[in-house]
Structures are given as structure tokens and as C-alpha cells.
Amino acid sequence: MGRFGISGSVRWQGRHHRLLWSGLCALALAACGGGSEDEDVAVAPQQEDRRATAAAFFPPGAIPTDAHLRGMWSPVYSWPLIALHAVLMPDGSVLSYGTTTTGKQTGYFHYDVWDGTSAPNAGHLTLPNQTGTDLFCNAQLVLPQAGSKVLMAGGDNFVNGFTTNTGNPNTNIFDRANNSLTLGPNMFRPRWYATLTTMPNGDTFIQGGRDGADRSEVRTTGGTFRLLSNVDTSTLDWYYPRNYVAPDGRVFGYDTFGRMFYINVAGTGTLSLLGTIPANYRGQDATSAMFLPGKILHFGGASNGAIVIDINSGTPSISTTQSLSSQRRWATATLLPNGRVLATGGSEVYNEEIGVNNSAEIWNPSTGQWSVGASGQVPRLYHSNALLMPDGSVLVPGGGAPGPRLNLNTEVYYPPYLFAAGGVRATRPAISSVPGTVDLGKTATVTVNSSKAISRVTLLKTGSVTHSFNMDQRFLELPFTTSGSTLTVQMPTKGTDAPPGYYMLFVIDSAGVPSEAKFVRMTVGGTGGGLSGSYYNNLTLAGNPVFTRNEAIDFNWGNTSPGAGVPTDRWSVRWSGSVKAPSSGSYKFQTLSDDGVRLWVNNALVIDDWNNHGPTTRTSASINLTAGQSYAIKLEYYDNLGGAQVALRWQAPGTSTAVPIPISALEPGAPPPSGSGTGLAASYFSNATLTGTPVMGRTEAVNFAWGTASPGSGVPVDRFSVRWEGTVNAPSGGSYQFQTLSDDGVRLWVNGVQLINNWTNHGPTTNTSAAISLTAGQRYAIRLEYYENVGGATIQMNWKPPGASAYAAVPANQLFPN
Incomplete structure (x- = not known):
């Protein structure tokens, strides 16, 4: 953390160069950690992506006999720099940066790309940063658009051989296609220690950072910036806010002092301050992960305690869960393919080797219990990280600058699900094919090769981690049906659950063994991720809703509840918002419901079937809509007894079949009147x-x-x-x-x-x-x-x-x- 500063200076004396770190260069350059900034090293031609053909590296040697219970750690491998920042790219490679090749705190000189399949001390391409930006302690994530690009926002300033511990307003784009790093437009504010969050419409929300604490801003998908002038965040700490997209489309977050808040990023923005996390769970050295939509596990920091923050109702609800085996300051939370949460790194004293905990601890959300796994060799404290890899292992690099030691190295943790009893690797299911791009609300065909039945399909967003916080990881359980070796997998219906971008898709067999992941890119849904649905625990839409969420409408709940607090029978829901026509012409709207349903489009009642009935289809008269224009829409539904089902469809111009209205055409807000602007x-x-x-x-x-x-x-x-x-x-x-x-x-x-x-x-x-x-x-x-x-x-x-x-x-x- 730059707040500590460094001594000495870093000078660039030689001409800019490229360093190819491989097994051969390890011999010449002291196991990939040697060399100086003066050296010029020959560059081998860049290898093509091997993710589709190369097997992931697994360390040689004996596997512990209890690995199926505790997992195992790799040996310690050298790494070209201290990986303060680590990003999983959509081809399985890893971008890292944060220090020089000798471990000095600055991102002014170097960044590194590891191919992800070689041994961790091989397959590296270490490149000069020629942008003039010090990337130290900035914010970064993979942009959701096609193209494998990383947005880097802010950072430090490198002046006269030192980092100055002040913010810069720069943005930079790393492009995996050619491994280039390019300076982009400036933000409205300088930011050092900011947080980036991918929004459901593909924009990037930016908050915090030293010298930018007073206002948040949004980077649009077009690369321009919009200041949220109505959102005054100066009362919140600027240090890496823990921010998440909430189920209602707002940003939920909390600062290092535990102050919780919502930010609506529309227009000039609105800020809602909430309650405070109890003092014994706070700290900038705490970590967290959203393990299910709207549910956040938070631990580390001031104690060994852990809490769950549930924001699905809109009002945060905090409950305790089992404590960890020890206090772990600067631990990192990593989501695993089976939905559990891994804790690595940390110690009892802030960035000191006192009470170091090198064990892997895994939290089970079904039981709320932690299990203690195998222990690594190297203390991982401040500036350490952890990153889930496509093979299900977890890369655990970094630590130091400053700290008690400079960890120019990494370890890899292999969780228990990768092993069978007797110290052998488990036989894994394999994904034969999957679409490269998937759409919200639609199904995807996945073919598998497995000796056991597939019991689960899960989706995890690629990670982007720094300072014990992964800004982009998310976990979703996907429903599916099976026909032989083919799975028909239902993609999430809400953009708030699955913001656009790159995800790893895993299949898990009946023994709990995950496949290696395949990468898919989730496209952008509607800007709000569907209509706003308010659910009531009665038949008459009366009183206050039990909960509200944004979604497309294509549900068959059967005899189950649609959500927490809603009974299985005698409940109702009202969806409202706007629908945008993709083309001009005559549309027909259609509902499938069990029981009552009524639909308004452009404030006109077009379907009215408000009575008890089994699954029934109703179709409206033709309605003329104009391409690109938004129209008010409202759907009301109730379930009496038995099965519950409702779908909203349309028959577009020139088509003969009604299909579900996609989430991209639905937004939770009513269309603005033409004269409602403010400038x-x-x-x-x-x-x-x-x-x-x-x-x-x-x-x-x-x-x-x-x-x-x-x-x-x-x-x-x-x-x-x-x-x-x-x-x-x-x-x-x-x-x-x-x-x-x-x-x-x-x-x-x-x-x-x-x-x-x-x-x-x-x-x-x-x-x-x-x-x-x-x-x-x-x-x-x-x-x-x-x-x-x-x-x-x-x-x-x-x-x-x-x-x-x-x-x-x-x-x-x-x-x-x-």
C-alpha cells in the first residue's frame, strides 16, 4: 500500500525492452526473478493461445493421501514481479503488475502476462509499461465487450524515482490480442485505490480512490466518462470500496469503516446511506465475495469473525456465520466452482508475520461452516492475491512492497474436489462444446464427456483482484436438463445477477468433481435487466411488497415459492417498466399463465384474464410500435393454488410465432415523457x-x-x-x-x-x-x-x-x- 511509501529510487537507464520469461530464461535470469531494468533481452515470437489444446500444468511429485479432504499446495514458484494486481483473461492467461522486477513498489515500469498453462515460473512475457502511468494500486477489470481488454483506472504518480502516494486521473487499456498497454482518456477525478464495477448495461462504475473521494463517475461502453455530480461520497472512505451490483440494479457497497450505502448511477446519480457493519468485522484488510446473487460473505480485518450481508430485500440484513480458525488480516476470498468460498493468506497482526495463517480454509454456504485445509509455505499478507483458474485451481501470488518480505513468487492451491481417496487425481468430466457467447434469459447447448452423471452446472465471472478484493468475481447456479451427453442450460434471466462480460462455465459430476471450465461471454441485457417485479404474500397486490427484483418474465415455479418470504400459494406480483421495440411494425403480445393475469401496453389494457385457471395462453390484438421507442408496460399476476406459471411473449413483425420478450428489450423504469429532461x-x-x-x-x-x-x-x-x-x-x-x-x-x-x-x-x-x-x-x-x-x-x-x-x-x- 502506497501509504507506507518506499525508500530508494528506481531508474530506467536502458532502452525500453521486452522480457520473455520462460523455463530457459529462468536459468539465465535467476529463476525468472533476476535481471535488471538496464538489460535488453531477445524476444521470442509470441505463442498463439494454447488454452484450447494445452493441458493445465500440475506439479510433479507425490499427492498427499488426504488431498481429497484438505487439498494440496504446489511448490513455491518464482514470478517476475510482485503481483499486487492479477486479472484472469478470457483465454486463461493472467495479467499481473504492481512492482518492478526486483519488487520495488511502482507500476511505472513493467507488466506481465503468464500463459496460464505452463508451470508458474515459465510461460511469462514481461513487458515495459510505456504509457507514463504508474499503475501501482490502481483499479482494473476485464471489459465486458468482445475483445479481451482490461480497463485500468488511476494509480500512483512516479516522480524523481519515487511513488508519491497520490492519485492520477489516467485510464489505460490492456489488449490481450497484442499484449499492448495504451493510454486512454482521463477520468474526471484522479484516483488511487478506487473500485470498478461492471453494470448490467456494460458501463463501468468508478468510486473512491485518493484525490477522487468526493464524486463517483461512470465510464460508458463508448469510452466516455460521466460524473455523478449528485453523488457526494466525501463522507465515505476512499480506500477500495467493497462494491457489488445489487438485485435491484443499484450499486451496494460499504467502506473500510463499515458504512453501507446504495448508489443509483442513472443520470447524475443518487446516494442512500444505510447502517454500519459492526466494528469487530471492519477494516481495510477485510475481504468479501458475493457467493450468491444479493448475498455477500465478509471476513478478515478486525477479528476472526465472519458475517453474511443479504441485500435481496433492499435493506441489508447482517447475520453471523462460523468464525475462521484465526484472525486473518489481508486474507483473500475466492469463489470456487462448487459455490464455496476459499480463504487464503493473512495474519493476526496488520502486515506482520505474527500469527500467520498459511492454511486454505473453505466456507460452505449450505452449512455456514469452515473447513481447514492444507497449508502453503509462504506468508501471504498485504499485496497478496488469489485467483481462480479455469482448471479449478487457485493461483496465490504476491505479498510485500511494503511488507516483511518481497514475494516475487507464487503458489497454487488445488482444492479437495480435484482428488480422490488414496492420493490420486480425480477423474474429471469434460466439456466438449459450449457457445462462445450466451444471452441473458436464453438457453445454451453444452455437450459433455463424463463417466458419471452431471449434477450441477455453475457459472463464475473471471476474477480481477487486488488488495484482498476481487472486483469482478460472481457465482451462479444454472438450471439444466439432460439428454444423453447434451445439456440444455438455462442462462440467468437478470442482468443484475449476471452483469455482462466473461464467465467460466463448469459442469460438476455426481461425485462433486468439476470439469475444466470453458469461457463464455455474457451479452449485455437491458440497462436495468428486465422489468421491476414487486412480489406480495397475498392474492390482491395489497400492502408492501415482500421483495422487489428486476427480471424478464418466463417462469414455471410449479409448487415452489418464487422467493424468500413469498408462500407457495396465494401470492401475487406486479411487473412494471418499459418495453423497447427492436423494429417498427405490428406486434401481438401473449401471456401464458396459471392463474390470473392482466397486461397493459402503452397504458392500454390488452389482456385481461383475472381468474383462477390452469395453464392458459392469451393473445392481444395487434399493436403498432416504432423501432427504438420505449413504451410503458405493466403485467399483474396471481397464483391461487397448485402450480404457478407465467410468461410474457410477443410476436414481432414478419414472424408467425410468439417468443419470450428478451431482457434486452425490458427496462424497469417507465419511459420518460418527452418533456421531462433537465439538460x-x-x-x-x-x-x-x-x-x-x-x-x-x-x-x-x-x-x-x-x-x-x-x-x-x-x-x-x-x-x-x-x-x-x-x-x-x-x-x-x-x-x-x-x-x-x-x-x-x-x-x-x-x-x-x-x-x-x-x-x-x-x-x-x-x-x-x-x-x-x-x-x-x-x-x-x-x-x-x-x-x-x-x-x-x-x-x-x-x-x-x-x-x-x-x-x-x-x-x-x-x-x-x-
């Missing part, structure tokens, strides 16, 4: 280049003639710049033209297309765009950038809608900050 999100800079940290942010329409006055507090009268971002609503369909009046430079983008570009010094000048076709009721991304040089300052954004004869200012009620 664009404005970021004002005290320079003419839109660089650095904004000095002021606000939401507004763009219609200003400041003359020689300042636009606001902290903004100079000359040489300032502004960026306005958000969406613009088209109140009617047809051809639009946009127009700016500016003094000085201006440029405008609508729907990702640059329409106006006059980035020059000039007096009051009108620029007019070409015509652009917009659809009624649809919102389009819009960005306007402006700078003032000297003299008078003017900027106006106008438009001419269809049928209008003159240009007028784009009104605030058609502009939205998100």
Missing part, C-alpha cells in the same frame, strides 16, 4: 483544452452569452472550456438540423456522428449541420465541446425540428444528462 451534464475546465479535473459541473441547456464574465465559480473569464454530454430526445420523427452559435471553438456529435467541427479561434459564428433523421420518442447520445480563447464568450445549441421554419434553442426538457 446536459456540463463539465467546466480552467483551460482551453478540456484537460485535467473539471472545476465545476452542473446540468443545463446550452444557451449562453457570457460576454467577458466568468461562467461560474473557479472558471476564468478567458481560456476555459466546457464539455456537455447526455442524450437528446426527438419529440417527433423526421429530419432535424442542428446549429451552433459560438465564440470561440465548437464541435458537436449526435448519435456518435460529428455534425459540426469549427475548433478555431473566431468571433460569433453560426455553424449548421447536415440533416439527420431522428425517430419520435427516441433518445440519442449528444456531446458538445466548446472553448473560449480571449474576449467575449458565447455558445448556443439550436435545432430545426421537422416542420419548423426557423432554428430555436434545444430546450432543457428535451435534454437528459445520461
